[in-house]
Amino acid sequence: MKKINHRILIISTLICLAPILIGLYFYNQLPDLMPSHWNISGEIDGYLPKNIAVFGLPVFMAAINFLVIVATQLDPKRQSNPDKLVNKIYWLIPILSVLLSVITYRVALNHDVDVATTVVAFVGIIFMVIGNYLPKIKQNYTIGIKIPWTLNNEDVWFKTHRLAGTIWFAGGLVIFVCAFVSGFVAAIALGAFIVAGVFVPTIYAYYTYKKIEGK
Numbered sequence: 708m709k710k711i712n713h714r715i716l717i718i719s720t721l722i723c724l725a726p727i728l729i730g731l732y733f734y735n736q737l738p739d740l741m742p743s744h745w746n747i748s749g750e751i752d753g754y755l756p757k758n759i760a761v762f763g764l765p766v767f768m769a770a771i772n773f774l775v776i777v778a779t780q781l782d783p784k785r786q787s788n789p790d791k792l793v794n795k796i797y798w799l800i801p802i803l804s805v806l807l808s809v810i811t812y813r814v815a816l817n818h819d820v821d822v823a824t825t826v827v828a829f830v831g832i833i834f835m836v837i838g839n840y841l842p843k844i845k846q847n848y849t850i851g852i853k854i855p856w857t858l859n860n861e862d863v864w865f866k867t868h869r870l871a872g873t874i875w876f877a878g879g880l881v882i883f884v885c886a887f888v889s890g891f892v893a894a895i896a897l898g899a900f901i902v903a904g905v906f907v908p909t910i911y912a913y914y915t916y917k918k919i920e921g922k
Contacts, residue, residue, distance in 0.1 A: 715797055716776050722801035723769035726808030730761030733812060737761070741815050745822045751814070760811060768804035775800065779849045796840065796850065799833060827886035827893045834879025834900065841872035852908055856916035863916045871908040878904055 730737070734757075741760035744753030755763075776797055806829060813820045844851045846864050851857070852871055857864040878900035885893040 712776075712780060716773065719772050719776065719797055719801045720769045722798075723772050723804040724765050726765045726805055726812075727762055729808065729812060730765075733816065734761065737812070737815050741811060743811065745826070760815075764811075765804055765808060768800060768807075772797075772800040772804075779847075796837075799836070803829075803833075823890045823893070824886050827890075827897070828883050830897070831879045831881075831883030831886060834882060834904075835876050836879075838872045838875030838877070838879055841875060842869045844868060852912065854909060854912060856912040860916055860919060862919060863912055866915055867908050867912040870911055871904065874900075874904050874907060 737757050737760075739757050740754040741757055742751045742753070743755040743760060743764075744751070746752050779797075806825075810820055810822055810825060814822065841851065842865075846858065846861055847853075848858070851864075852867055857867050878896075882893060882896045882900060885896040
């Protein structure tokens with residue numbers, strides 16, 4: 708079993724926590740209640756106390772990052788996937804932590820930010836990145852479409868992830884474009900992607916497994 712890559716774990720965790728430094732720099736200028744949630748139209752519909760927004764959210768993201776990396780690197784089947792491939796995926800959570808915190812700080816300081824467009828476009832980019840790597844991921848217990856039919860048959864795993872990769876990349880591209888059209892259109896695209904990106908590969912895996920095992 709490969710050892711945990713402590714270098715990536717430490718650096719990615721520090722990036723997740725980096726927004727705290729930004730928050731401390733602007734701390735006295737920030738309002739007591741910070742925006743924490745926006746609806747699909749980009750309107751604020753949720754707030755958090757300043758202390759939680761500045762310290763709590765980065766710590767929460769760092770905790771998620773820690774669990775993801777440790778769980779992935781302790782996976783008994785991790786050796787089937789090249790480190791270069793898996794390590795690139797680890798940077799998504801740190802980048803998301805910085806992006807969300809910067810948006811929150813800028814809105815709290817009354818800067819003009821198109822939150823809906825920025826976040827939805829970033830989500831589209833994430834889906835495209837994941838879609839690009841899904842076909843390259845080999846069987847494991849932590850990353851990918853981990854359902855009985857894919858885990859029990861390597862051929863089913865490969866075919867399912869090849870299909871899912873196409874759906875996720877195409878869906879991410881559509882979502883990215885729709886982000887610059889309108890929030891309503893982006894919401895429809897995101898909903899359609901969730902249905903297509905989750906249910907279609909699952910159903911495909913089931914029927915492919917039955918077909919292969921039936922032989």
